Each structure stands twice: as structure tokens, then as C-alpha cells.
Amino acid sequence: MRDGYLLTVDQSTSGTKAFLIDSRGEIVEKRSISHMQIYPQSGWVEHDPLELYHNVKEVINEIIQVKQVKQSDVRAMTITNQRETVLIWDKLTGEPVYHAIVWQCRRTSSLCASYKEQGFEAMVHSKTGLTIDPYFSATKIKWVLDHVPGVRERAGKGELKVGTIDSWLLWKLTNGDVHATDVTNASRTLLYNIHTCEWDDELLELFGIPASMLPEVRSSDAHYGEVASEDFLLTGFPISGVIGDSQSALFAQKCFETGMAKATFGTGTSIMVYSGLPLEVEKGLVTSVAWGRNNQVEYALEGIIHTTGDVMRWMKDELTLFNDFKEAEMMAERLDDNGGVYLIPSFVGLGAPYWSPETRAGITGMGRNTNKAHIVRAGFESIAYQVKDVIQLINEETNREVNELRVDGGATSNRFLMQFIADMLDIKVIVSQIAELSALGSAYLGGLGVNVWSS
Template sequence: MAEMDKFILSIDQSTSGTKALFVDRHGHVLARSSEEHKQMYPSPGWVEHDPVEIYNNVKKAARSSLKLAGIDASKLAAISITNQRETAVIWDKTTGMPIYNAIVWQCQRTADICAELMAAGHEPLVQAATGLRLDPYFSAAKWAWILEHAADAKQLLAEGKLLAGTIDSWLVWKLTGGSIHATDYTNASRTSLFNIHSLTWDEELCRMFGVPHELLPVVKSSDEVFGYTDDPELFPEKVPISGVIGDSQAALFSQLCLEPGMAKATYGTGTSVLMNVGDKPANSGNGLVTAIAWTISGKVTYALEAIIRTSGDSIKWVRDKLGLFDSFEEMERYLEKAPDNEGVYLVPAFVGLGAPYWDPYARAAIIGMTRRTGKAHIIRAALESIAYQVRDAVDLMEEETGIRLKVLLADGGASDNAILMQFQADLLDNPVVKSDVSELSAMGSIYLAGLGVGYWKSLKEIAALTKSGKCYEALMPAEERERQYAGWKKAVNSVLNVNQKTNVKKGESIR
């Protein structure tokens, strides 16, 4: 069958659910299906997912989108995978079952593990090898926690029955019938165990965290063929798996941020602000981390990233926990009623704060309320908190790299909100371009899979498929912009851990 008659199926496994998309060689989405999975919060600051539920949802979404598209599985050129990063799973390779729930990237249960390692002076080693901070956000401490606390973990480890991975490697292992244990460079680079210079698992870091090297997956380029499906409940045919990449890096690739200095923000449950820095890792610090943007045919491109733990999730919290609105249409009506926040700020430190503060012990607060404060002001404060955090991140990137961003490319669910995008452009005093493609992470993995199996022959061919989106220009006067931003910084300062505050010199801004 000619390649032009075939299609690519993308599995987009995110923090809140799983999407499956069918795309043709023109980049058109022919069908999509989605399944939500449960969010578990067994203790304050703890977040878990059920890996088995996630895999079952992958199969449901894939079969459903196949049916919607009216496409036979024999017409699939490849399956691609893009995934929530840093979420950690350990499973028994003899039973195929996890020994504990997946510990989600947001989870802060390992803050004390990281604090102990930091107190012992290990952070410089971690940062030099991996480009990452010593922080519970990343996977290594999560695996260490599971090995220490899961029932029978020590016995199963001694018997050589355990495998560890992030969500992508869990899905690859399940999709291939347990025959392939592999990850890609982007996901490996987010674990705190992968040396981004030697491009290997770091034995010293594995010993330090107590995660044996033998548990970890083989690392491949995003455009390699990882293996072939072998699950009769999914497809009778064997379909190649390629285009495996973490969700934020996939969005960067989909936005065609192929040159150093190009950046994007993915507005999801959290927000990742990512900048291409070329073929050599940048010296990250002050809350930024270095990651591998992608690897194509063995050639590595690096990125600088600022991580925002809670953004779109703040809107969900206001809706579901406070009950301030029922639908996004109702939210829009409230925002129109309150065109100004009237000094009300929501600092969404539900699971600590990421860049540039990196305080896992900070907790959320609503600041500046008066007797006039109503639903509309709190809803607006929640929405605006997303833009303030992105401003924090961009300011830090400009400071660290010496590169002034000329435009921010925006994607993800919250980027659909025009009020947010306009406010973001105003805060940054820079254009913000909102992509017309709603599933950029999925499209990024699809493009890489297409390159991997020869569906598309070159980046130039892929570039011809992409479209420019809506551009928001800054309109807010400079004095007003800085007044509102100063209020945000004051609000953040009120929730930072007391020990962090005492380390800040008088008159110095908290970074």
C-alpha cells in the first residue's frame, strides 16, 4: 500500500487523560477520541494515577478513534506517543502489573528525600550531569520512594523482576506485549538519572538515589522505531511505534521552534515554557533547567525550560472545589463582569511553586480580598495567575540567556481563552501567537513518527503543513503592567517558605 494511503495514530497521554488522534499525510486530523482517568490525592501534596487504567484508556481511545475515522488498522503507518513527563512507574515484568500507583510529576511526597540529598551537598552533582535541580518534580526520587515503600518491592528487586520507567516506557512495554523496555532522550533527560553530556544513565546518580541501573529502559532517538504492537485487544496487525517524546518537547517541535532562541509555552495542567538553545546544553540555574528538546537520527537538540507546576489546574480548582462556575462559557461571563482584579491575586502553590521560586513547601493563597471581592474577582485572579507565572519564567530566561524573546508561541487548553492570551501579551510586552492547532504535542510526536518511518521525507515537507495562528499584541500601558506585576510578586512573597525568605537579602527580589 502506498504511504499516501496510510495514516498515523497518536497517543497523547496527559496528566488528566488520554487522547487518540488519526492524522493523514496532509496533517489533517480525521478523528479524535479521549478518555479521562482518576486523579488520586491520598495525602496533602501527594498525587497518583493508576497505570493500568491509563493503559486501558489508551486502548479505548485508540479503538474509538479508529472506529470514528472508519479506518482499518492495516492502514496505520505508525503509532506515536507523547506523554506527561516525570511521572514514575515501577512494575513487575513477570506479571505486567505495577507494584504501586504511578507517582505524578506534581507529587511532593519526595520533598524530604530531595532536601536530605541537598543538605548532603549532592545538588551540584545532579545539576552538572543532568541540567536539573534536585527537586521532587523529577522521577528519580519517586522511583526511590516506591522501592522503599511498595509492598514486596525489596524482594521483587532482589529477584530481578522489576522495571522502572516514565509513562512513555510503560506504554511502550504494554503495547509491545512486554517485549520492549525503552524510552526516548527527552523523557530520560527529565529523570535526574540521565547524563545529558554523555547521553547515558549515570551510575553515580543511580547509586545516590538507590535506583539500580538495571531497572531503567534503553534510550532511543524520538524518530526511531521502538518496536511493534503486540496486543490483540488493540489491533490484530503489528504496527510500528515511533515518535516517542515528552509532551512539552513535542509541542516545541510541532511549533517548529527549530532555531536557538525560539520559545513556546504549553498551557496545560501546569505550564512548560521551553526555549531551543541549540546543539549544546545551556548553563541552567536560578530555577531554570536544561533538557533535551529532541533527538533525530542521533543528533541532539537541547532546550532551556522553566516549569510551572499549577496553571490550568487552578481554573479546575476554582470550578470543581469552590464551585464558582459550571462551564467555561459561564466563566467568560464572570470575567466580563470584572475587567480588573481589584488587587486580588491567587497564588496557586497547591503543590509548591516551580520556577523561578522552587519552593516545594509553599502553599496556595488568595491575597488582597476586600468586602467588594466576589466570584468574578477570584475567577479572574485564578486565570491571571497563569500569565503571571509565565512572565516570571520569561523574565528569568531573558536574564540567564541574554536573549530577549520577540514572540511567545502558545498552545494547550488554556490558550483558547482570549482574555488570558491578551493579558499574557500585555504582561510580557511582546506578541503572543496562539496556535490554531489544538493538539500540538500530539502533532509533534506525529511529525517525528512520520520522519521515522518515511511517511514524510524532510522537515521542509513538514513545515509546509503548518499554519500560523492568531497574534495578540501588547496593549497595556507600561505603568499599569508593572503595577499589576508588582502586586503579584508581593502576593508570592507572602506564601514562600520562611526559610527561603530569610535567605533573601534586603531589597533583593525573590528568584
């Protein structure tokens, strides 16, 4: 163990967080800022990539100022990010050609259905471990190429770059010197063959995406270059520990043995079980890269839930049923049961095990005696029921029982919800004392990459 700090960026769906983490793996300082959610049409979700980068700059510089960090103090910057969200930008100016299209966005539902009707699902699944769904990046990229004037022509001329949010931040942080991504983010695009560990020419042709646009794929603990942008108060330190947020939490939860499972609660919820090797699964789970370390790739199975925390945020912000989440927890606890009220939280379709992008949300079972507390409780319970669906699916597909679930993320502070999940699953639900495990996983990998730790 050597002294020094890791400066970690967690670019999530709802906001930007920055952490200063010491050589003991403890969070010394944290800053966060939310960003705008853009909904151009029903089912469409976008982010402004320039706002995301501006917010990264703001939170990093604030930590540097507050803690009086010197360049020699920083061993590396690490990055963890919302996955599948993707954008295209001009390689000379760095200007996006369109907003980033978020993983939640359903605009390519009909396109995905068309690919399935043409019989491409089996081929895509065999190469990527994924299902053809608007959740993943490829059809989002195709949509921008096909619908934004002039973009496909410019892409054909080699003028444009494409990437998930980690690639975008790396490009900006290095002043356009590095166009790269890690194996976990690459494995979520529908363009990356998880068996050969390469971009797949057949998939690129299927989705009509020029290979020249794509980033180089590296291990999660690789060296990605140095921070060079003068937007930051400090520059010159290396970037390592680049990884998608759910896989990062799996690493931080120390799920290093086959069958160990975790759930990360955010806007949606990712339930992952470490498999080591890529497993063939059906019925709604996806196979994904868990991480790349020392140039070795390890794998996990995942059940993806589109809407969990966002259900409660919708109740708070749009329905104004409560002022804060502690109040919501108290409302749910005061009831003996849900009064027969159930919420189907398919605001952006359903993920595992249904993969039904067109399904819409609904509340059922209301009577004249239903009050807002019943609806709030139904919202919490809808999260638990979705988690149960996925855990049951994992048990069936792996032929082994998940006997404990390690959990992290903002919702884990809600004791009612965590206990309800434990009751539904009838297993131990182990709540991390630190909610920000996605950031810690990235820091751990980055620290291993620059030899802050030896193992």
C-alpha cells in the same frame, strides 16, 4: 510524502487522547477520555497505570471502528506523554507494584531537601541539567523501593521494571517485548546524563536504583517495535515518534532556531526555548533534551510552572464558582481590574524560578466587596504572572529577549488570558489554530521516522 495515517496517543495528566493524523499532518479523527486523579494525602498525587492503559485501548479501538481503519492504513503509532510520572511493574506479569506517582506529587520534598543539605545539588545539576526536586522521577522511584514492602528485594533480583508513562505504554503495547524510553523522557528522571547521553552510574548509586530496572534509551524518531497486544483491534504496525509532551509541542511549533520559545498550557505550563546545545543556567531554569532525531540530540531550556490550568479546574470543580470555562472568561472580562485580589497558585509548591516545594496556595487582598468574579480573575491573572516570571528569567539567563511566544494547549482558547499575557509581556503571543500540538509533534517525529515525510 506518502499516503497513510499516523495513530497518535497523547497520555496527559488529566486524560487520554487518541488522534488519527493523515499525511498532510491534519487531524482526521480524535477521541478522549479522562482518568481518575488519586490524592492519598495532602500533596500526594497518583494515577492508576492500568486505568491509563485501558483508556488508551478504548480510545484507539473507538477510532479504528468509527473510521473503519485497516491495518494497511496505519503507517505508525506514536506516543507523547506526561513527563516525570513514573511507576514500577513486574516484568513477568506486567502488574504494577504501586500506583504511578505523578509529576505533581510532593511526597519526596523532605528527601530532596536532605540531598541538597548533603551537597549533591551541584553534581546532579551538572550531569542532568535539572534541580533536585520532587517534580522529577528519581526520588519517586526511591520512595516506592523504600516504602512498598518487598519491592527493593524484588528489584535487586531483577524481577521489576521501571519507567515513565511512555515506557509503560510501550511495554503493554508490545506484550512486554520492548522496555524502552526516548531521550526526552530519560532526561527528566534525574538519572540520565544529558552530556554523555547515558544512564549515569553515580546518579543511580546516589538514589539507590538498580540499573537492571531501567529502559533502553532511544531517539524520539527511532523504531520501538510493533503493536502486538490483542487488546487492540489492529496490530502489527510499528511504533515511532515517542517524546515527552512539552518537547513534542516545541517540535510542532517549529521552534528550530535558537531563542524561539513556546508555552504549552495544560494542568501546568511548560515554557521552553530552543537552544540547540546544552546551556549552563542558574536561578531556576532547567536544561533538557529537546528531542533526538537521526541519532542526534538537541537541547532546550525550560521554565516549569506546576499549576496553571489546574487552578481554574479547582475553581470550577471544588469551589463551583462557574459551570464552564467560557463563563469564567466572561466573569473576568466584566471586571475593570482584579479589585486588589491576588492568588498564589502553589497547590503543589512552586516551580520556576522559585523551586519551593513546601509553599502552599493562598488568596490575598480580599475585602467585603470581593465577589467570586474577582477570585476567578485572580486565578487567570496568576497564570499570566507565572509566565512573566519565567520569560523574564529566560531573558536574563540567555542574554537575549524573547520577542514572541508561541502558545498551545487548552487555555489558549481563552482570549482574556492570552491578551493579558501579551499585555504583561509586551510581546506577541501567537496562538496556534490547533490546540493539540503535543500530539502533532509526536506524529511529525513518527512520520519522519517511518518516512511518511522526508524532511
